[in-house]
Amino acid sequence: MAVDVETTGLDPNHDEIIEFAAWRVREDASPEVLHFFARPTRPVPERVLRLTGISREELERADSLLAHREEILAFLGNSVLVGHNLSFDINMLEHGLKVHLDNPVWDTLDLSRIFFPSLKYYRLASIAEKLHLDTKGRLHRAQEDAWVAARVLEACWQKGLEYDLSLFRQASVWLEGWSGRGFFASLERTVRRRFPDRPIRTDWRPGRAQDSLFPGTKPQGNIPAAADWVGRFLSAPGTLAQGLPGYESRPGQVLMAEKVTKSLVRSEHVVIEAGTGTGKSLAYLTPSLWWAKKTGHKVVIATHTIPLQEQLANKDVPILESTLPFSFRSQVLKGKNNYFCLRNWLILNQNPGELSPEERVAGLSILTWLRETETGDAQELPQSPGFRRLWPRINAENCNYARCPHSGTCFFLTAKQKAEDADLLIINHSLLFSDIKTGGNVLPEYHYAVVDEAHHLYSSALEHLGTEISLEKISRILDGIHRPAGPCLYAGIKANSSRYSVLAHGVWERFAARLEDVPGQCASVREQARGLFQLLADVLGENQSLRLVPSHQSEDWWGVLKVQAENLSGRLGDLGQTFAALEDLTEREEASELETLRAELGENFRLLESLLADLSTCMDVEENGQVIWLEKSFAPVWKSTPVDVSAILREKLFDRLETVILTSATLSIAGSFTHFLTELGLETATATLTVDSPFDYDRQMQFYIVKGLMDTKRCEGFLAEDVAEFTAEIARRMGGRTLVLFTSHQFLRATHRALRERLERVGIETLGQGIDGARSAILEEFRRNPRSVLLGANSFWEGIDITGETLSCVILVKLPFCPPGRPLMEARAEFLERQGKNAFRDLFLPEAIIRFKQGFGRLIRSGEDRGAVILFDSRITEKSYGRLFLSSLPVATHVRGDRQQIIRRLEAWLGGGDFPNDPKNGTLKAVRLGDV
Structure with missing residues (x-):
C-alpha cells in the first residue's frame, strides 16, 4: 500500500493534511487508488499551493480529513505501508485521524539508500529521474508521489533479486530493530525460491577482482620527442x-x-x-x-x-x-580516512552495539555498496547523518595496512600501490x-x-x-580502545583470547593482568577530558572563538586550565604506558598470530603519544611562532598552527x-x-x-554598484529590511534565478526572515544556507526550481558552477573583508606589524580582493551565460582601496547609481536595451573601470 500526503507544513502538532492518496498494488489485480482533498481549518501558505499546484477552491469544496477517517482505515487495513520518508506521513495521519497505525512500514527513502547507495540525492524526484521511472504526472501531489514511491519499491526489489544469499546472511546483524526488516525477509524467501542454484559468496572481497593494478591499459604508443608537440x-x-x-x-x-x-x-x-x-x-x-x-x-x-x-x-x-x-x-589517492577498512568492518559486525536506525540503514547501504565499488572511497556514498556517524568506526584512518591480515583486500593499499606505479x-x-x-x-x-x-x-x-584537540577526537580514540558496549580493541582481545595461546603461560598472565587496567584508565581519561572541555566551553562562553595569549596566564581560570591539562596529560601518559607494556610483551614472541595484535597496540600507542604532543603544543602560549585559540563548532575545539608557513613551504615544497x-x-x-x-x-x-x-564579460554581463544602501555606522553596514526589500525587487524582475552572497551567517538569517514573506507573494522560493537545508541540498533545489533565490555565506563564494539561465544574477552584499578579531588573522596581522608591514594593506585587503573575485566569478561560467552582478557595498567607489577591487575584475565598465536607478537600468538591460545616456537616470554613471 503506497501512501502519500500533502500538508500545510512540517509540524504534525500544528499543520494539517490537505491531500491524501493511497495505491493498493497487487500482483494479480489492477492497482486501486483512494484519493481526495481535505479542507484545513487554517489558511494554507501560498508557497504550499504553488509547490503542489492545489487551488484554494479545491480545498474549500473538500470535506475535512476526519470525514474520511473510516474510509482511509478500511482501505489501509493491515497492509504494509510504503512511502518516501514515510514516518512524516504516518505522524500526520495519526495526528489528523486521531488513531495509532500498527501497520508494517517500508520506507523507500531508506530502501533506496540501501539498494542504490551511490546516488547523490534521495528526494523522490531525483530518484525517479536517476532510475528512469514513470512519474505519471506532476510530483509534489499525493497521488503521483505515492505512485512513484511504489515504483521505487519495485526497483529496490528487482535490484535485491540480483544478490545471492550472502547479502541476507551479512545483513542479519543490521536488521534488528529496523522497520524495513520485513522487506529483507520477503526478498530472501523469494531469492531462495527462484534461484536455488545461485552460488553463494563466502568471502568479503569487495567489488570486482582485477588481474592487474591497471587492467586494460592500451599499448605504449609513440611519445613525441619535441616539447612543441603539446601546443600542436x-x-x-x-x-x-x-x-x-x-x-x-x-x-x-x-x-x-x-x-x-x-x-x-x-x-x-x-x-x-x-x-x-x-x-x-x-x-x-x-x-x-x-x-x-x-x-x-x-x-x-x-x-x-x-x-x-x-x-x-x-x-x-x-x-x-x-x-x-x-x-x-593515472590514480586518485586520498587520505586513509576516506577508505573503507574491512578489518574495522568485521569488528563492527561482531557486535553492532546500540546503533540508531539511521546507522543501521547506513550499514545496510555499505553491504550493497561493497558489491559494486572499485575504490572503497567514502565519497561514493551519500553523506547521510547515519553514515557520517558510522564511517569513523569503519574507515582506514588508524589501520596499519602493512601488518593487516586483510591487506589483500585493502582499498587503501590497492590505491597506494597504484599510486606508486x-x-x-x-x-x-x-x-x-x-x-x-x-x-x-x-x-x-x-x-x-x-x-x-x-x-x-x-x-x-x-x-x-597545525594541530587540534576536541572532546570528540579524544572520545573517538578511546572508543576504539574500550567502550562499555560495542566493538573495541579491548573487547576484541577478550573475545579472541584463544588465538593468543601461543604466548608463554606466564607472559599471557602478565598480558591479561595489564589489559585489565585499560577500562579503568580509559574511564579516567574520559572523565578528565570532559572536565577540561567543559572548562574550555565556559571560558569560550558565547564567543565563536577566543585566542589564547600570554596575558591570559594572569586570569583566574588559567590556573585551573593548567591543572586540568596536566591531569589529562598524566592520565593519557598512564594509558600510553600500558599500551607500551602490552606491545613489549607481544614483541618477545615471534608467532605470526600476534602480528595484527602488535600492529593494533602500536597504532594506539602512537595515537596517544600524538594526543599528548598536541596537548603540550596547545598549552604553550608563549611560543611566538604559533597562534593558539579556542573555536566553537558543535563543541569547543582547541587549535594551534604556525603564524607563518612561508618558510616551511619554501623548504619542504619549492626547494x-x-x-x-x-x-x-x-x-x-x-x-x-x-x-x-x-x-x-x-x-x-x-x-x-x-x-x-x-568570455566577453562586457557583452555577457552588467556590473552594478548600489549607492545609498549602505550605512557604515551600523554593525553589519545595512538594515536587513533594506537588503531584503531591494533583493526582492531585483528577484521579481529576474524571476528568481538569483544568488545572494553574505559575509555573515547572522545577517543572512536576518535577511532571510525579511525576504521570504516578500518573495512568497510573487511565487519565488527563498533558500537559505543552514535554514532550508545543507549546501548540497539547497543547491540541488535551486537548480531544480529557477524561480528561487539562494542565500549563501562563506562556502558559496566559490566552488559553485551553475551554467545557463538558472543563475542570472549574483548579489554581493558586502566586500568580503575578514573580521580582524578572528584569532588566526589577528595573529598574522601582528606578525606582519612586527616586520614593519601594514596588516590592512598586506593581509586583509589582498585576502578580500581574492575572495571578491571568487564571488564575482560565480555568474559567468560559460560563453552562453548572461546576467548581472550587483554589489550593495558602496565603499568600492568611496574608498581609495576600491580601485584595487575594480581593477582586479574582468569587466572594463560598471554602472553605479541609487536603488531606483539601478532597477531602471536592469530593466532596460533585461529588455534588450543598450544603456543609452538617458537624462532621467540623473546621476547614474556608466564608468570605464580604468577611469575610476
Missing part, C-alpha cells in the same frame, strides 16, 4: 580537436600549456592565473602526462576541492586517455601537507607537481600543518621539487602577483603568466 596537440585543427567532437581550441589554453611545458623542461616554478573558461585542466594535464612518460618521473596534481578532483579523474583524464597518442596510468597522481591539498608533515612518508617519490586552486594553498598549509606549477582563476591583485608570491615564500622574480578568460 591542443591547437586547431590538432589531434585533440580531431578526436573529440565539439572541442574548440582556445588560444589561452594553448598559451598556458606551452608555459607549463617550458617550466617542466627547465625545472622552474611558475604561477599561472587562468580565467574562467580557459580550459586550464587540459592545459596542465597534457604537458604533465607528456613529461611523465618522456622522463619516467611521476607528476602530482593537487586540488583543494573534491569536485575538481573528481572532474579531473572522471572527465578530463578519460578525454586524454582516448586522444593522446600514448598510454598512461602511476604516471599521474591526483591528490588534494590535505594529502600534500600530510606528506610534508611526515617528511615524505605518505606519497610516493615525486619531483614535479601542479597545484590547482592554488589561492587556497596558504590557508591549507595553516590548517594541515625540494624540480617544478611546481601553481594555478587558479584568482591569484593576482590588480595584475600583480606580489602578494601571492610573498605569502608562499617564493621569489618575486618567479615566472608568472596571466591568461585572460575567453
